[in-house]
Each structure stands twice: as structure tokens, then as C-alpha cells.
Amino acid sequence: MLDNQTDTPALRDEEGGVRPDFIEAVSEAIDGGNVQALRDLVGDLHEADLGAVIEAIEPDKRPRLVELLGIDFDFTALTEVDDTVREEILEELQPRTVAEGVRELEADDAVAILQDLPSEDRAEILDQLPVMERVALARSLEYPEASAGRRMQTDFIAVPHSWNVGRTIDYMRETAELPERFYEVYVVDDARKFVGAVPLDRLLRSKRPVPIADLMEDERPLIKADQEQEEVARLFQRYNWVAAPVLDTEGRLVGVITFDDVADVIQEEAEEVIKALGGVRPDEELSDRVWYIARSRFNWLLVNLATAFLASSVLGLFEEQLQQMVALAVLAPIVASQGGNATTQTMTVAVRALATRELVDANAKRVILRELLVGFLNGIAFAAITGVAAYVWFKVPGLGIVIGLAMICNLVAAALGGILIPLALHRMKLDPAVASSPFVTTVTDVVGFFSFLAIATVWFGLR
């Protein structure tokens, strides 16, 4: 195998990116229908690497790759690609091919592949599965989206509470059909209700006659199948769990969530916040089509256009003053822009701290006060700098004082808007990451323009 690999180009460069020459070799093998070459290249790849290759090749070559590899294609790789990429591949494949591939997977991977399919296609694929697997998968798919039930795998080790360490280890040695990977053994009572969890290291440290029930970690918060995945991820992070049992409403063990699912949830959640703050829909992916992206970004820009017109209508109120002193028209955007940047800083901190539950009722007042003070201090600093610069530029006596006062007003407004709006949205059960930004920048645009021009009108006795 090693001999083989010296001929094939390396998959990744030093930075961890997929190398173009590897992708070219794969593309050539697909175009030439060269199954042997394709197998040599990608047959032994880890699912994550195979997923990276699929994303890197041309869209029309992707289903062809799956077909050419046949039973050598590991469908787990499809859990590693963007949703759009997966859906486009699955559309092209025969339901039987998909069913055969999905059959080999653990429940969570199968759910990940099937959950976004149109319900007809999904039903067609489920129909091709053996009864047991069909029923289990259908049940997992009934849990709410983004719930523990969708993320869990349904393969786990559960032993009766009467067993001891020796019997448990013997059972694991003798049973062929164990989960591919496991980190804890679960203890259940006669009604299959969950009693406790035993980490493998505890099991290994203990002598054979020790009752398994003595090794259970007690008093861990329990996870329900319909619980939100973000909540589950927070528990995992807080208590450093490697795995956790998932229970149904009757307290029966139905699955297991593991640390790697949680890493994905943390990553996805952070990605959602990043995208939301940047005005990008959370489901936008690098492989999406131009039309889809243009439409989804359009909505956000339309909201912002409305707020931009609102802000400019404030400028419109002062048309005559702007005509009398055109320096005001030149300087007004500076006041607004400085407020916009300051409010973005505050909002970013607030949104992130709300998402991680660091910002809670207990410290909200302290944080509001702090932001207010920061806004006031930087307001004074930038009042001085901008005031001097404006005076030097236009040589109009008093202009520096006017823009300085406006700057203080706007940076205080920026601080208040940046913290209060996310807090209010959170209290109204709206996602502050998604909704805050247009509101807060409207505040600073409007306050920036209005304070600057109103103060100027009074100071210079305009109109």
C-alpha cells in the first residue's frame, strides 16, 4: 500500500488545504471511468478527506465518483460535505444505491444524510431498507430538528444493573455487534430505564467482582431526546463529558451523544453567529449557487437600504443648512460612521456573551454601565481628535466644538443601542445575532446625523 501511495500525489498541502494536483488526478480518473485509479486515489481515504475531495471536484463529477466507486464508496463522507453538495449528489443517485449506502451507517450519520431530503425521496429510500433499520431511522427523524434525538447514535452498550465488572467485560469480548466506537457503558434496570453511566476508564481500573452499579457516575444532568442541541453542547462543555446517554420521555435509554457531535454543534453555532452578524444567512455555504446566494443576501440588504433611507431622511430635514454650510455634508458621515463602528463593537460583545450565557440577568446592569462608561470615555477622546481635525480642515470657528459634541452624543447612543437592543431581543426570545445589527446601526446613523446637524443649526444660527 505504501508503494502505491508514493505514486499518487499527496492530498493536503502543509496548511491542510486540499492540493489542486490531487483533485486533478481524481477528476481525470472520473472522466476516464478508470475505477482502479480512482480506488487507488480515494479508496483508503478517511471519510473527512473523501468529503473534502468531493467538495473540491466539479459538481457534475460528484455523483459519478459515487457510482464508479460502487460498494467501495463510504457514505459517511456525505456527512462531511455542505448540505447543497449532498443534496445535489443524492438527487442524481438511484434510491437503491443510497439505501445500500445508508444501511451501513450509524444512525446519526444516516439521519444527517436523509433529514434534508424532500419527503418523497426520503420515503423511497427508507422503503428499500430492512424493517428494523427503517423503523429506527424513522423514529430518529421524528425528533425535532437540531435536537439531541437527531444527533445521537442509536448503537450503545447497556447492561443490567445486577452485573459486575467481569461479566460486563466478558460480554464486550464475546459480542461481535458492538458500536464501532464507544466511551461509556450504560446501566439499565429491568424495564430498560436508564440508571447510570460508567466511563470505560473506571471499568478498566476496577477488579472483576466489583458490581457495575458501584462505578456509576451519579448526579449528572440527564439529556432528553427532544432537548435542543445547543443546550446539550453547553452541558458537555461545562462538564467535559466524552459521551452522554439520551433518554426518551419515559426515561428509557434511546441513544448516545458523543464529544464529536458536540464539537460540530459548537462549530455550527459559532458559524451561525459569525454569519448572522455579517448579514449572511446561517445556511449559506461556499458551494451554493449564485442565484440562491444573491437572493438570500438581497433580503438583508433590502432591510439595510430601508434603514439607510431613514438615516438620509434625517439629512433631508436639514437640506437648507447643508446648502448654507457644505462642510456639514462632508463631515456628517464621519460622525455616523464612528458611531456605527463603536456600536458594532458593543453589539458583538453582547451577542457573543448572550450566546454563551456569560451575559445573564445577574450581571446585565454591570455590563450596561460599563459599556456606557466606555462609550462616554471614547466619546470624549474622539470629540477632541475629530474636533481638531475638522477645524484644521475647514477653518470654521466652532465647527470643531459642534462635531465634538455630536461625537459624544453618538458614542453614548452607540453604547446604549449596542447593549440594550441585543438584551431586549434576547428577552423577546428573538436571536440577537440575526436581528440586532440593522437596529443598532440605524440608531447611530440617525443620532449621528441629527445631533451633528441640530447642534450645528443652533450653534451657527443657521436658516
Add this chain to the structure above:
Amino acid sequence: MLDNQTDTPALRDEEGGVRPDFIEAVSEAIDGGNVQALRDLVGDLHEADLGAVIEAIEPDKRPRLVELLGIDFDFTALTEVDDTVREEILEELQPRTVAEGVRELEADDAVAILQDLPSEDRAEILDQLPVMERVALARSLEYPEASAGRRMQTDFIAVPHSWNVGRTIDYMRETAELPERFYEVYVVDDARKFVGAVPLDRLLRSKRPVPIADLMEDERPLIKADQEQEEVARLFQRYNWVAAPVLDTEGRLVGVITFDDVADVIQEEAEEVIKALGGVRPDEELSDRVWYIARSRFNWLLVNLATAFLASSVLGLFEEQLQQMVALAVLAPIVASQGGNATTQTMTVAVRALATRELVDANAKRVILRELLVGFLNGIAFAAITGVAAYVWFKVPGLGIVIGLAMICNLVAAALGGILIPLALHRMKLDPAVASSPFVTTVTDVVGFFSFLAIATVWFGLR
């Protein structure tokens, strides 16, 4: 114990936030010097919960809590609080108290507590430790910041490659000093060089006479102690490792990194991107002092002020045209703002995809082209909307066409700037999350103002 707990208020509310009444009870116990009450409240808390309590109480009560609890205080809790909070507490405590607390910890937790201390304080604490621990800790602290060596724990199980399953299990049963928690057993040769890793589930599934060397997972990429933690996190995520051995330059096993360290790294890395995009320094924390925050945000705002003046200087070039047609002064910020929002969308996607290595040389061209098309399509859409709105507002014939053309120019510039600037910064080995934003919004402000006013000057034959 359960009886006790029914009297004390619950720590967390339904959302997972710390409850104010619990914090009040803790504060009262601290003020009253009531050790017993304090122990009842926080003595049995998980380190993460104790950390949350420490962050929630008043800053001056924090060192007092540590002192009152004495040997009952679990120093691991200090790894769960903001850096500033930790530093302020450690400053107040006696070096001996800290040394005694740190002694009980695993290497990675001890390093986390000691690494940010001033080197004098750190030396004073290290001096109080027994030789073995002092040397081990000092070595960990020598690895570069944010490297695998700083994150790893130095407690692990290593067995000779000649052992079999039975002997390995017996060893674990008989040895008292095992790591608190472990997920893999490592195999080393006679020179203590790393040979392979055996996950516990593989060990448990295998019969006692099986040679341990037969169970090793081979061909995993290896982690070096000086490797960057972000790189390590990407490997963990890609291959779903639960733990990974860390090797020194000679290939000797020096420590272990586990999934929970990786979850922290993923979280921190995402947090850095979120903050950088929002113009907040990555080390700013919710518990920082007003002065510190004001100063650190000031720098970012100063850069943005410079770019705002630059953009306004473009307006300044057209002072006479603005005076002749004041509608231009009112509408110009709309063109600039729409460009700013569009470029933020593109930049957000680019920065995130660069951080996760999804955007690489192999697909850069495709993504640039896609952004360009998205910018052009939305440029046309908003040209139409803004053009109609501007005409309806000011009733100036041709004004709609002028602002429409400017809008197309600026949204195309927004797309190009939003993708090319992060790519260029990344190629120059600069962090695109930190540096992109001032550049890209300067592009759209300048192009927005200039295109609108230049087109207007020509169209209306101004001046």
C-alpha cells in the same frame, strides 16, 4: 447531602444562567465569614459551576472566597474564569496558597493558571512546589503560547510494546496513580518513543492474550508539542479523535491532548473571529475594567476614524457640486452604506472559510467569480429600487439613473474588495479576520461617494 441541598437555592435557572439569589447567598456567606454556609453552597459544585459563581460575585469578594474555603477550594475552577478575573484573584493570594492549590492539578490546568502570571510571581509559586512537579511544569511552560504543549496533560498511560491485553488491564487495576480520566493507552518502545495508540474500547473488546501492539491504530498524523493548537483542533475535528498523544522532537511521548481541550480551542478560535470582525480585541472579556476596554477599543476606532476622513475627503472634492444639488449630499451615504453592508457579507463568508480552510487555492477562482456575479446581480436589483426611490423623493429627472449606476459600481467593488482583500491578507500571512474590515469598508465608502458624485457631475453637467 440531599437534605442539605433542598435548603440552598438552585445555582442555575432554566436557561442555564447563574441565578441572582444563589449569588446573593454566596455573597452573604463571604461577608459574614461563614465558612460552613459557604461550603454547603459551593463545596460540592463542579469546577465549571464554581467558576461561574466566582465570575458572578463582586470582584473584591473573589479572593476572600478562595481563602475561606481553604483546602476545600478546587483550583481547577480558576481555569474556568476569564483571564482578568483569574489574574486579579491570584494577585491577592499568598504564593503558598496558590502553590498548594496548583499542586493538586493536572499539568494542563496548572499551566493555564500560571501562564499569564508575571514571571516573578510565577517563579515564586513554582519555588514552593516539590522538585518533580516544578520541573514538569516549567517544561510545559517553555512550549510556545497556544501550542499543543501548553494544552496537553502530562499524566498518561504508556505501556511497553511487548505487553498483551491482560497485562495492560492488570496494570491499570493495580496502579493507584492513574490519570483522573483517560481514553486511550499508549504503546512505547524501549527508548520510550511513541509507537501507537490503543483506544479503551478496543482494549475492552479484545481477549487477554492479544498482544497490545496488534490493537494499535496506525497511520494517524502525529502531534508535536510545539504545533499550533488551531492545527491540532482541525485534526481532531477532521478525524473525530477523543485523545491524541503529543510527542517531543525526538518522538518521545510527553503528553496527551483530549477532546475537551479541543472544544475549548474551537470555541476560542470562533470567538476570536467574531470579535475581530466586530472590531474587538480577542482578549477582551466581559469582566475587564472600563479603562482597559476603552483603551483597547479606542485603537480600532482610531483606524476607522482615519478611513472615515479619507472617505469624506472624497465628498470634499465635490463641495461645489454638493452645494449646487444638495440632494447629492443627502443620497451619497445611501450608496456608501449599501456597499458597506454588501462587502461585509462577502468578507464574513471569506474570513470564515479561510479560517476553516474551506476556501483554498483550489476553489478561490470559483468563489471570486461567484461573489462578483452576486454583487452584479444585487447591484442591478438595488439600482432599480434606489433609482425609483431617489426619483420619487427629489423629482429630479436623471437622478435615479445616476444613483442606480453608482449602486452597480459600488456593489461590484464591494464584492471584489470583500473577497480579494481577505485572500490577499491571508496570503501575506496576516489574519484576515482582524485586518480586513477597515480596508474593505474604505473601498466601498470611497467608491460609493466617488462613483455617485462623479457620475452626477458628468450627467448633470455640474460646475
